[in-house]
Amino acid sequence: MSSLLQVKNVTKRFGGVVANRNVSFTIDEKDITGLIGPNGAGKSTLFNMVSAVFPPSEGEIWFENHKIDSLPSHKIAPMGISRTFQNLQVFKKMTVIENVMVGLHTRTTSSLAAAAFRFPRSRKEEKFIYENAMEVVNFVGLEDILEVDAGNLPLGKLRLLELARALATKPKLLLLDEIAAGLNHQETLEMSDLILKIRDQGVSIFVVEHDMDLVMKICDKIIVLDQGEKIAEGTPKAVQNNQRVIEAYLGASDEEELTV
Numbered sequence: 188m189s190s191l192l193q194v195k196n197v198t199k200r201f202g203g204v205v206a207n208r209n210v211s212f213t214i215d216e217k218d219i220t221g222l223i224g225p226n227g228a229g230k231s232t233l234f235n236m237v238s239a240v241f242p243p244s245e246g247e248i249w250f251e252n253h254k255i256d257s258l259p260s261h262k263i264a265p266m267g268i269s270r271t272f273q274n275l276q277v278f279k280k281m282t283v284i285e286n287v288m289v290g291l292h293t294r295t296t297s298s299l300a301a302a303a304f305r306f307p308r309s310r311k312e313e314k315f316i317y318e319n320a321m322e323v324v325n326f327v328g329l330e331d332i333l334e335v336d337a338g339n340l341p342l343g344k345l346r347l348l349e350l351a352r353a354l355a356t357k358p359k360l361l362l363l364d365e366i367a368a369g370l371n372h373q374e375t376l377e378m379s380d381l382i383l384k385i386r387d388q389g390v391s392i393f394v395v396e397h398d399m400d401l402v403m404k405i406c407d408k409i410i411v412l413d414q415g416e417k418i419a420e421g422t423p424k425a426v427q428n429n430q431r432v433i434e435a436y437l438g439a440s441d442e443e444e445l446t447v
């Protein structure tokens with residue numbers, strides 16, 4: 188199996204705070220890779236660097252044959268990297284289908300102005316965008332609420348909409364930022380199945396997640412951070428039995444649990 192993404196000796200400093208120190212790992216094709224660690228371990232910082240929210244202070248990030256660590260986020264989306272946000276980036280006054288269609292504009296060439304004036308070329312693009320949006324809406328199971336405003340949706344449906352928006356650009360690498368946060372048990376199970384279904388379509392997935400049940404169930408490989416450093420990497424079982432990992436979680440707050 189070849190690696191799709193390589194994180195090489197990445198360090199991130201915020202002033203005097205070292206949020207990540209010398210972290211290296213790879214994400215392999217068609218794998219689900221999880222990123223876990225106690226509060227403040229540096230998960231969000233690492234995730235944000237992989238999705239080009241900000242660059243590392245030191246080290247490199249490679250996607251396929253491209254060095255992406257100093258690219259802006261709008262440049263990595265067309266390369267095939269897409270992410271969801273824990274704090275949901277949906278437009279509340281737009282319908283479900285409109286939200287997904289807006290997400291697809293990054294992949295088309297006409298400007299928004301051209302789309303607004305409905306030039307012939309943009310009409311063709313609009314059809315393309317609509318059909319692609321419908322495909323992902325069906326895939327995540329939101330087809331019955333196409334015309335409902337996002338602002339009227341419960342959290343479970345909003346998380347599916349956020350996922351649909353990220354999937355619409357047909358990523359090779361999908362980054363999921365706490366996609367199960369706030370979901371009930373049944374919704375979390377459905378989300379796990381959906382993530383596995385996405386992987387079965389050939390997409391590599393990188394998840395940062397507090398829900399250990401979900402992580403242990405779906406991940407092929409887990410990276411564990413503690414105080415900014417990678418302390419373990421391996422299968423869910425290996426990581427769960429790793430002494431350093433157990434100690435890191437035992438030293439963490441009561442909210443954090445490694446057991447499943």
Ligand SMILES: Nc1ncnc2c1ncn2[C@@H]1O[C@H](COP(=O)(O)OP(=O)(O)OP(=O)(O)O)[C@@H](O)[C@H]1O
Binds near residue numbers: 206
């Ligand atoms: N913009 C920033 N400026 C200064 N310090 C930061 C910034 N972002 C993160 N940090 C610090 O970097 C460290 C790692 O934070 P980070 O949010 O990446 O951890 P985390 O594992 O995602 O935590 P949590 O599970 O609580 O979300 C923390 O000490 C945090 O206070």
